[in-house]
Amino acid sequence: MTEMDDELRPQYDLRTLLKDGVRGKYVERYRAGTNLVLLDPDVAMAFPDETAVNEALRLVIQLGEIQRRQRLDLTTA
Numbered sequence: 001m002t003e004m005d006d007e008l009r010p011q012y013d014l015r016t017l018l019k020d021g022v023r024g025k026y027v028e029r030y031r032a033g034t035n036l037v038l039l040d041p042d043v044a045m046a047f048p049d050e051t052a053v054n055e056a057l058r059l060v061i062q063l064g065e066i067q068r069r070q071r072l073d074l075t076t077a
Helices: 027-032 041-046 050-076
Strands: none
Touching: none
């Protein structure tokens, strides 16, 4: 490729833009992990924000714990 074929603007020269890059700069954040979940549109409509989703999931967890305790009570009675 000659300079005449290069359509990349000079201000986008990657050699210049990446010269101060730091290898592994975000590795700790990556290792810490992120839980991203894509909700189906119909489910997303029921939750206005992440707080509402978290509250609903905590309720599901509590209901599961109640059911587990009830099953244990039935087996010990």
